[in-house]
């Protein structure tokens with residue numbers, strides 16, 4: 001196994017940069033730079049020198065001993081001054097050492113996966129955490145990184161292995177007297193897993209939104225003040241505004257953190273009948289994007305005649321409240337009136353939906369769980385058919401187990417069979 005190294009912190013100027021090494025020569029390589037007698041596991045402040053003894057930098061050397069490390073291998077981390085030149089000098093020295101090479105992207109994490117330090121879902125959670133920009137994303141990524149999906153999948157797997165082993169027992173001892181009918185217990189185990197799976201599958205779409213962001217479209221007739229509102233929400237001049245009806249044509253997207261939720265606001269063309277070809281294209285695009293958005297804010301006196309259906313949860317507000325007499329519940333992009341209330345309305349509407357988010361966060365998870373569900377449904381149907389097709393039912397359960405194992409990247413049929421027979425004791 002190669003020893004790999006890479007800059008683990010971000011490129012560029014910083015107070016501190018972290019260079020990470022992992023593999024059998026990690027400690028030896030750290031000692032070549034920082035001097036001998038590094039602890040197997042600990043921290044030292046040392047001068048770092050190149051092969052000729054010239055000083056490179058001074059830094060903190062952390063050593064971890066496998067398997068108690070991120071990758072499961074021997075690991076060393078060098079915390080040095082975060083300048084491009086210092087980092088390059090140390091990386092250069094490391095690449096000159098025998099048996100060391102620069103790590104591929106994600107290679108430390110891949111080793112962690114291969115050494116059983118994390119499962120595949122946790123690897124995905126780690127990637128999400130690194131990408132997280134808002135509080136909701138951070139919390140969701142932390143749950144996945146903590147292994148919650150793996151634990152859930154493990155529980156399902158145990159139940160299904162138990163169910164499969166009950167069926168196997170009937171098959172293997174078909175000639176003998178099997179004292180009890182296993183069908184009720186198998187049915188109970190399988191339907192329990194199926195109901196969990198259904199709610200997780202239903203929650204993936206919204207969990208995926210938390211991960212990638214919600215789209216909120218601002219719609220209304222021309223000159224309603226949509227672009228002015230977008231700018232007020234974004235806190236910058238993201239869109240052109242003017243007194244000319246039909247100013248906005250393309251969809252303008254502004255990504256923001258809205259009370260902890262990742263939201264992309266869409267400013268769209270004013271909706272009306274028009275003979276202007278280009279404006280018509282903009283209006284068609286506006287309708288399409290608004291239809292597909294997670295939420296629509298209608299900036300209009302009424303929502304009729306705009307050609308976009310008002311969907312449950314959508315928000316309707318009266319524009320240009322500053323020009324109206326005695327309207328307290330409208331908004332004004334110009335004066336800021338009602339903007340805070342609009343923000344909390346949007347975040348409320350979206351947070352209500354996030355309550356149904358599950359632990360599974362990706363299409364990959366959804367596909368695997370759907371596959372498991374289908375197999376379990378088939379297995380139950382076979383069982384209920386009354387024909388003694390236990391082997392076929394057991395095969396469906398095994399298909400479901402394999403699909404669930406792919407959630408966490410563990411597909412090992414041998415292991416599954418071992419467990420089936422180890423967990424099952426007929427007692428005779």
Ligand SMILES: Nc1nc2c(ncn2[C@@H]2O[C@H](COP(=O)(O)OP(=O)(O)OP(=O)(O)O)[C@@H](O)[C@H]2O)c(=O)[nH]1
Nearest residue numbers: 222223224225226227228242246247248270332333
């Ligand atoms: N008094 C007042 N004027 C506003 C307000 N919002 C926008 N306006 C003005 O109304 C005009 C149209 O504003 P825009 O933001 O361009 O309206 P829009 O809905 O984006 O218009 P289109 O892109 O053409 O559909 C501009 O002259 C704005 O200055 C508001 O809240 N109060």
Ligand SMILES: [K+]
Nearest residue numbers: 223242244247
């Ligand atoms: K306008």
Ligand SMILES: [Mg+2]
Nearest residue numbers: 226227247248
């Ligand atoms: Mg506009």
